Amino acid sequence: MTHTTLPRTTVPDRAVGRPLDRVDGAAKATGTARYSAEYPLPDLAHAALVHAAVSRGRITGIDTSAAAAVPGVITVLTHENAPRMKPPPPTNLLRPSAAVSSSTVNLLNTDEVFWDGQPVAVVVAETTAAAREAAGLVRVDYQRLPATVDFAAAQSDAVPQKGNAIMPAGVRKGDAEAALASAAVSVDLRFTTPPQQHNALEPHATTAHWDGDRLTVHDATQSLDWLRHHLALRFAVPVENVRVIAPYVGGGFGGKGSVWAGTVLTVLAARAIGRPVRMALTRHGVNRTVGGRTPTSQRVALGAGTDGRITALVHTSVARTGRTGGSPEPVTSMSRHLYDAENILLQQSTVELDLLPNTYMRAPGEAVGSFALESAVDELAHRLAIDPVELRMRNEPAADPVSGKRFSQRLLREAYALGAERFGWSHRSARPGSMRDGRWLVGMGVASAYFQAMRMTSDVAVRFSVDGGVLVRCGLQDMGMGSATAQAQIAADALGVPFEAVRVEYGDSALPTAPGAGGSAQTASVASGLLRACEKLNRRLDALARRTGTVGESRATTLAHAGLPSVEAAVGSDTRLGRLAGQARLVSTVVRDQQRWVRAASGAHFCEVRVDPDTGEVRIARWLGVFDVGTVINAKTAASQLRGGIIMGIGMALTEQTLVDPRTGRNMNPGLDTYHVPVHADIPPIDVTWLGEPDPTMPLGLLGVGEVGTTGVAAAVANAVHHATGRRVRDLPITLDKVV
Incomplete structure (x- = not known):
């Protein structure tokens, strides 16, 4: 079971802070809530995608005759007969129509292929079954072109990422490399994290209907307004003529924040046949056309005096984007703010590959960056023979280490103090491999959580x-x-x-x-x-x-x-x-x-694991997260959000990885039969609590809880595994072969 500690500041006679049931709970529990694939429309047709089978190339021939002969098929749209669209604008966070562009490819308006899985045809039929059957009968011939799809092999071609006002890509404070070389104690470690893919409970789905030049779209989206602007631009209609409806969305986590192929092509198909069209993607369809988290390769090097004060912090990263789109991630973001180092060097680099563009995934950048940073801090604590909590507190800054700006609020010390007391951290034996429960090795690990609030x-x-x-x-x-x-x-x-x-x-x-x-x-x-x-x-x-x-x-x-x-x-x-x-x-x-200031939600994760010394099996026994998230509006939903973030982090730590064939660029595990997310048996009792202190610079003092829970989780697991076994796993996920 799981339980929640309510914040100290809950006031019984006020609505804010109370653990109230969600207003949409009954509709969802009884099945009356309508999602994007559930709106009944007269004369509704159904669409299915045909995916490219090469990573880079040009279509030289496409045979749709067998597909068109399937009973119920209305049309097969290809680059040869699809209506023209305006090309997608390059991503620009300051322009609503461009902020959600997922790719620069003008789908079905080009004969070029830019990734394995790119839609090259859309079948529209009277039923979903007929559309999917016919999609499997479309035959496409290609001229194959050279493609770069192996992230590990391409890292030498990475270039420094360009920063902007929202996402700085590099920092130089002092001379971190020189300070590292002269440090009394140092660690210099390499970490890797694999690509990961979205598997929200509701797969992406769109229902589109044109009435003249007026468009109504039911879509599983995270951004109604930006999607509306994007569709208005792509189909050359006034933005006032586009209405997007999405009262219920079955999870997003970033994967529904951009406009992906299924949405645009459903709208295109509806315009082409003059009827409402619905496209509900399969799991395979989602994972071949909707981006996920980028893989990373990271270096974290720390230098410190024998007193544990960090004198040098180096954090560099290489991530990937697609040749036709994708979002660089702030992998080193936490390293800008967490530790009071005298010398700091941060640099993010990216490499473009001929793969599906990557996208945001819960705590993008910070989720994977925190794994490397917090694992390295744990290793430094081990080499210094200083308790990992104590080492963090010795390096807790009074002001932002890079900019010198004041923190709007920072209660990380308080979070660690409360967490250590409640978790029983003082009972932890310092020596790795020294704690047992019968045949199981026992390990306890900690890590900081941090996510900038805006x-x-x-x-x-x-x-x-x-x-x-x-x-x-x-x-x-x-x-x-x-x-x-x-x-x-x-x-x-x-x-x-x-x-x-x-x-x-x-x-x-x-x-x-x-x-x-x-x-x-x-x-x-x-x-x-x-x-x-x-x-x-x-x-x-x-x-x-x-x-x-x-x-x-x-x-x-x-x-x-x-x-x-x-x-x-x-x-x-x-x-x-x-x-x-x-x-x-x-x-x-x-x-x-x-x-004005640096503002963030933060917290402390405490994790206990059991490790089988013979098989390397890792089981998480218990979890405590203590968070500084300002005012909590609803104690029940906030706890659910924090707990859900921790569960996603556990998946990142132990099971989740997208397997990309380094020869072809094909996603080899696009379904839940082969992409392993945590199940109930993988999740321990999760205790979450928060300090309940409002941030004075935010409305009602709230900071946000959706993503901070994921940051630091993978590191806490890896640090607990190291404490249990003495093995420092630096490549996620933590599978049996890396522990034994």
């Missing part, structure tokens, strides 16, 4: 009705984490009404614009707009009470005396000028926050 801007409308009900309208996304529930709790407290009186409309681009769900930023971003809207509404209601002589009476009474059914207040506007103003507000908010 906020964006959000438009929100709030209405108070004469019956005492409150309606919050916002185009936010809820991928299962309880976003609508949290915002209802915030609105209830801001307006002084019961939680049950608040209803939230969300998941529709026709609503006021909200940021996408990503970067652990949506809750704070929407809360900021919601609080402003509630303040405006409170002022209007107070003014109305004064005019009607109902000061001191209920607000419903005020509205009744005024003869008004409701009063509304809003922040932001979806007009052209309103969108431009919102974009300017977004940029200024992000830049201003970065200039």
Whole structure:
């Protein structure tokens, strides 16, 4: 079983902080919640993809005759007959239409192939079965071209990554290499992490319908507004003509943050046949057309005095992108902020391969970077004969080690102190291999969790009705984490009404614009707009009470005396000028926050493992995570998010890896039969708690909980395995052969 410790600051008579059930729980539990592949539309057709079988090449011939002969097939779209689309814009985080571009390939508008699995045809039929059967009968001939697909072999061609205001790629403070060479004690280690792929509970699916030049799309997306802008650009229609609906999304974790082939080609197919079209990808289809986490090769070198003070920190990385897209990851991000080193050298490099573009995956960069950094710190502690917790505390900075900026809040010492006490860290024997439970070797490991917190801007409308009900309208996304529930709790407290009186409309681009769900930023971003809207509404209601002589009476009474059914207040506007103003507000908010301070959620992971000395089997026995995440809006959903992040980290540590054939570039394990995610038997009791101290620089003091739980997890497991066995595993996942 798992359990949760509630924060010390929970106030029983307020909605914020309480462990309330999710407002969508009943709909999901009873099956009445409709996902993107479940909307009934008249005359609906179904589509399936045909995937390229080469990593780089040109189509020289394509035979669709057998596919077209399958009963129920309506059409087979290829580069020879597909309608033209505008090419996808290069990724640009400042332009909504470009922010979600997954690839520069104009699918079905080119005869070129850029990765094994690229869609080269779409079959549209009356049923899913007919479409998939026919897709298997399309025959494609290729002129094969030279392709680079082996990450390990291509690393020598990596080039330094270009930084930007949001993601710096390199740091030089002092002379880290010289300090390393002269250090009394040093470690210089290499680490690798494999590619990993997304396997959200709901596979990617799209239902698209054109009505003239107006488009309605039901899509499993993490970003309603950016998807809307992207589709408007690709199909040359006004953005006002595109509506994206996604009230329920069955998990995303970054994989649904960009616009992938299935979405665009479903919309293309619907335009081509003049009927609604649905495409629900198979697991294999998802993993051949939707990117995952990049592999990495990392070097972490640390130098320290005999007192344990770190004098040199070197962290370099090589990651991959696709030749036609992909996102460089902030692999060394945590190394900028965690330790008070006198000399720091950080450098991220990338190499382009002829593979499916990679993409964001929960705590992108930090998840894999923390494995290398925190494993190296553990090794340094071992060589210095200093307790790993104590070594971290000796190097805890008072200000940001690189920029010198102050931390908005930093309670890592408190997290470690509470965690060590609750976990029984003092009972740990320092010598590796010295603790046993019967035949099992016992190991205890720790690692720091860290994920920078940010906020964006959000438009929100709030209405108070004469019956005492409150309606919050916002185009936010809820991928299962309880976003609508949290915002209802915030609105209830801001307006002084019961939680049950608040209803939230969300998941529709026709609503006021909200940021996408990503970067652990949506809750704070929407809360900021919601609080402003509630303040405006409170002022209007107070003014109305004064005019009607109902000061001191209920607000419903005020509205009744005024003869008004409701009063509304809003922040932001979806007009052209309103969108431009919102974009300017977004940029200024992000830049201003970065200039003032360093803000992050952080925490401490404590892990205990059992290792079979004969087989190398690793079992995690128990887990404790203590986090500084500011104010927690909902104790139940926050605990679920933190626990889910830890489970994803356990998968990264022990089982998950995408196997890419180094000769062909083909994904060799695209399904859950061969890609191993943790199951219930792999997961121990997970105790999560938080300090409950609000961050003074954020709306309501919240920092976000979605991704910090994953950071540091793989290192905590690896450090526990080292303590149990004396073996330092530096290449994930930690499989039997690496332990024995």
